[in-house]
Amino acid sequence: MYLHPPKIPRNQRRRQVERAPGGRGRVRNWIGGAVAALAAGALSVTGLAGTAQAADINVAKNAGFESGLANWTCSAGSGATVGSPVHGGAAALRGTPAGQDNAKCTQAVAVQPNSAYTLSAWVQGGYTYLGAEGTGTTDVSTWTPDSSGWKQLTTSFRTGASTRSVTVYTTGWYGQAPYYVDDVSVFGPDGGGGSDPAPQVPATPTGLAVGSVTSSSVTLNWGGVSGATGYNVYQGGTKVQSASGTSTTVTGLAANTSYPFQVSATNAAGESAKSATVTGKTAASGGGGNPAVPKHALTGYWQNFNNGATVQKLRDVQSQYDIIAVSFAEATSTPGQLTFHLDPAVGYGSVADFKADVAAKKSAGKSVILSVGGETGSVSVNSDASATAFADSAYSLMQEYGFSGIDIDLENGLNSTYMTKALRQLSTKAGAGLVLTMAPQTIDMQSTSGEYFKTALAVKDILTVVNMQYYNSGSMLGCDGKVYSQGSVDFLTALACIQLQGGLAPSQVGLGVPASTRGAGSGYVSPTIVNNALDCLARGTNCGSFKPSTTYPGIRGAMTWSTNWDATAGNAWSGAVGPHVHGLP
Incomplete structure (x- = not known):
């Protein structure tokens, strides 16, 4: 989140390949030749399948993984069945590559000699391969790079003159994210093993x-x-x-x-x-079922990925945090539209478990919101249509997951005119209970003429708090026109003063800092400095060389990236800053 050059820690966040020298592009280059050869081999046999006869069946067993991993064998314990995401039924296969293991899952299927078969499966996630070996003719495979939705892979093969068994397989790629497979089909003549039995009427759901x-x-x-x-x-x-x-x-x-x-x-x-x-x-009209944000609040960003920090479920987030920003929503191919997917690395067994955690946090008085953007995230809202798409999709995600609101963390620019329209539309849909936060970089809040600052002022009546990122920025101007270096009380107070004098209410200003030295490339300050800066702004005490001309006892509080890095450092940040924030006047 929020990294400005050098951006070192956050370049590691999503997939292992992104942490390797050269990044994803290099991986594509060095596997490209091999993959192209495999794909060419698969395409060369697609004409062999012919027309399926009446006796053709799906000779794969447990093709939808409804019976766990029965009939399947996965290398090094890399396979597991999950309840989400699924393409059909109630289960799917998740393969997790690790180290030198590419998460290969196989099944030997009974086939007829000299016969044509069509192999297909629905896949999702990082680098997924589907293939058949031991065909007695030409072994085949096909693949796809990572995808956020279900995609069908299909190829064909013909068995040899004496082939009675063929091994079909799915596999990921070394160092890539887990992949998912569902509804495998090996369609052709029955080799004597039959097919899965016809479906029975399902049992009655429980646990509603x-x-x-x-x-x-x-x-x-x-x-x-x-x-x-x-x-x-x-x-x-x-x-x-x-x-x-x-x-x-x-x-x-x-x-x-x-x-x-x-x-x-x-x-x-x-x-x-x-x-x-x-x-x-349903909740009473206007409140949206969301708990109220306290006068002085601590905000923490929760990582929906594993970048080396402590992996948490939402239920593990420290109790000091009043606003929990789930990081991050993702853009779709439709301008302005948002989507959200749980990263398997976080360890949730189902989306329902995550939603239950959101509801539990809200029941405990916490606001759980969805953050949009991040260091590399880019959501294009630059037209009336994209503004509407943003508002509609954001509200849909709030309803689906129970989020209390949205955080705007667009570090790659925004259009104040259309983002304002989007947030106005969202506010109309969500009502008075909407929690709206922002996390601009320091450069974005140097002047009220900047697009971020203009947006904040344009939605001031529905804005909860702006938690400016006081890190990865180097030296900046304070409200007195002097230059201050990051890492000091003066840097925090003199830059907060720009927002306070520029039109934001004290309750709409928070201090955003890393939770540990590993949470950002630069700009970490000890909890003591954060607390001193809050005291300087709220009480006029513990200031450095810069002292505001007035005090702001309504200052909202502080924010950190991230609850995960805080946990990695033994909760030292929230343990010190949280009680101090909650004790402000």
Whole structure:
């Protein structure tokens, strides 16, 4: 998050390949030749499959991983079944490359000699390969680079004159992110092993529970059912929507009203009985079901990835944090539109578990918001259409996951005109309970003529806090026109003074600093310096050479990157700064 050159620690954040010399581009170069050869081999045999005959079946067993890893063998314990993401049913395969292991998962399938087969699978995630070996003719494979959504890989092969068994496999690539596979098919003549049995009507879902609520929506979560390909949601006995996963948000409800819900499981064989009924009550109008942000608040960014800091689930985030910014939302191919995906490295077994953690934090009085951007994140909001796409998608994610609001951390520029329109539209949708924060770099807040500063002032009436990043910036001008070097009380107070004199309310100003020396390339200061700067601004005490002309007892507090780096350093930052923030006048 938030790194300005040299940006060293954050270049390591998403995938192992990004930490290697040369980055992803180099990996593409040195595997490119081999992959091209494999792809060429796969393409050369696609015409051999012919037309499927009536007797053709899918000879793969446990093709949807509904029975765990039965019939599959994965190298070095690299394979596991997960409940999310899934393409069909309630389970999928996750392969996790590590070290010199590429997470190869195989199955030997019974085939007929001299026969054509079509091999396919749905895949998602980092660098995924699908292939067949031991065909007796030409072994084949196909692949795809990482993808955020499900994508079907397909290739074909012909068996040799005496071939009775072929090994099909999936694999990732060394040092890459985990990959996911579902609904494998090896379609051709029955080799004597048969196919998976026809689907049975699924069992009744259990564990139906209410997650986050707003004044017009209720989020529901439930346990996955083996063999299910979808779920129906009932409100008062009437079907109101369908879902492919184990969570959904029912919208269009009246405020402060109780509703009974049930859910059933479906597949090609039919629909299960309805689950036990749960009651969800919407929030009172205007509040959005979000807890209030305290007068003095501590903000921490939670990493939805593993970059060497302590890996946390949301439930592990230290109790001192009042606002937890989930990092990060991602851009789609539609300008302005946002999406969010849990990184498997965080360790959640399902999206429902994550949503339950969001709801639990909110029940404890914490605001869990979704951060947009980061060091390399870029969301283009520069037209009316993209502003609407931003607002619609942000609100949809808030409803789906229970987020209390949005954090704007666009370090690669923003358009104040259209970002203001986007945030205004979002505020109209979310209501008075919206938590809106920003995390500009120091350079972005040097003048009220800057696009970031203009945006903050334009949405001042709905803005919660601006936590400027006082790191990775070098020396900057203070409000007195003097130059101050980062790492001192003067740097924090003199730059905060620019925002305070420029039109932001004291409650909209926070001090953003790294939680440890490893959290940023430069600019770390001890918790004592942070506390002294807060005292200087709020009380006029513990100042350095710069002392504001007035005090700002309503100063909101402080922010850090990140809760994970804080945990890595033994919670020293939140343990010292948190109580001090909460003790301000």
